[in-house]
Amino acid sequence: MEFRVVKNYFEVTSDVLAVPVFEKESTEEGILKELNEATNGTIASLVENREFQGKANETAYIHTASGLKVRRLLLVGLGKKEKFSHNSLREFSATAVRTIKGKQLSSLAFLTRGDVATGLATQATVEGVYLAVFEPGIYKSRDKESGSLKEYLIVASDLAAAEEGLTRGKALGESTNFARELINEPSSNMTPKDMASRAEKVASEVGLEVKILGEESMKALGMGAILGVSQGSAEEAKLIVLKYEHPDFKGEETLALVGKGITFDSGGLSLKTAEGMEKMKYDMAGAAAVMGAMRAVALLKPKARVYGVMACAENMPSGTAIKPGDVLKTMSGRTIEVVNTDAEGRLVLADALVYAKKELGATHLVDVATLTGAVMIAFGSVYAGLMSTDKQMVAELISAGKEAGERLWQLPLDDEYGEQLKSDIADCKNSGGRPAGTITGGYFLKEFAGDTPWAHIDIASTGWNSDKKPYIAKGPTGMAVRTLANWVVTRSR
Ligand code: BES
Ligand code: ZN
Ligand code: ZN
DSSP states (O other), X not given: OEEEEESOGGGOOOSEEEEEEETTOOXXXXXXXXXXXXXXXXXXXXXXXXXXXXOTTOEEEEOOOTTSSSSEEEEEEEEOGGXXXXXXXXXXXXXXXXXXXXXXXXXXXXXXXXXSOHHHHHHHHHHHHHHHHOOSOTTOSSOOOOOXXXXXXXXXXXXXXXXXXXXXXXXXXXXXXXXXXXXXSOGGGSOHXXXXXXXXXXXXXXXXXXXXEOHHHHHHHTOHHHHHHHTTSSSOOEEEEEEEEOTTOOOSOXXXXXXXXXXXXXXXXXXXXXXXXXXXXXXXXXXXXXXXXXHHHHHHOOSOEEXXXXXXXXXXXXXXXXXXXXXXXXXXXXXXEOSOTTOOHHHHHHXXXXXXXXXXXXXXXXXXXXXXXXXXXXXXXXXXXXXXXXHHHHHHHXXXXXXXXXXXXXXXXXXXXXXXXXXXXXXXXXXXXXXXXXXXXXHHHHXXXXXXXXXXXXXXXXXXXXXXBTTBOSEEOOTTXXXXXXXXXXXXX
């Protein structure tokens, strides 16, 4: 994929020029007027006949643009002007790409508009292209939707700002798709060991330090919770640690991004039902988001010190599996009664959070996990759940998410919720039952983060896209890659 920024749309010689149009926008002023004239009034007539109304992600293809060097115009609706933000541009470019993808065309140009800063507009437009080109059908032997688009042009008034936005958009867009590729793989091709080799590969490509801990090292550290989850599986658990540090970094802060990396969640002996179980290959989406974010951070080079910690294991039922009622001892010494082996994500994260604090000296912890089905009941696939012990981190993460087009909504963590996790035999149990399922999952983790400022993002809602949309394929979304990377970048300023 090749990107370029150019100043004037009338010099563009691409196959198609995508034009963002608001609902009820006049064709008698500004750029729409110019384009309407160049197409002999086609745009105005489409609008008059309600063939195109500018509704969000609506499109109209115009075949002849005699007054222009481009061969075709693609009008793409932005929706209502009052609701416009740079996020509309992410969908704009993504919808354009997916609309013309099946056609034998090789170059596509995007018109950006003056309504948001050029840098951010370009970044969002470029991210949209990456979101749109991803296709999950990698094992199809025919009809692969690869497409012929190769070159993308961004038309922007301020070239220097656009170049900067392009660099950021590429780093974030590519890293999002990097995570989506990991998540999309069947679990048999993305075991904890495979996750570790992907981490080693990406570390050498972008310049990160990497360390992989196997089960023997985990035993030595007393990580009984992740070992307990993994003990029913034929695959060895891996704790993957990536490190980024800017050479001029002099600060005190050590950030840690911690991801749930269950490469397959069968539920263990508390076995899940057959329906939809195939989707549980995406239970490592938190770890994939952390790996993707670390990749983006390495490319964006903020003045910061950041660790990515990925707790990878497979949750399987077998003769060696943990059984309901078993008690596990975590790295902090805190003991857990496992009442439900399907609440395994919080177990692996408990040890990973303690490891990040104790061994890596993390001063701020953010974990990302496909932790609960309940977050889908609460939010559908629109918002991810955010829980935290630190007001500032909440504000920072929500705003980092806004920039990324990833929505987070805070849930409470009052101590009453802790009552549900009391155990008769151990310090706590791993499930509080169905009421407030997402919150009790967060509360459980909070106890392991302790006094260290911590936030938890439950992406079981937004990590997977079940319905086809005009701007994105079904399947993994790469949720949280851009939010986490943006958060690190803002934190370093
Ligand atoms: N990986 C699941 C959460 C999940 C469920 C993600 C459905 C996406 C779709 C997690 O390990 C799990 O099974 N959680 C249990 C927790 C319960 C036993 C307290 C759940 O949500 O039912
Ligand atoms: Zn589970
Ligand atoms: Zn799980």
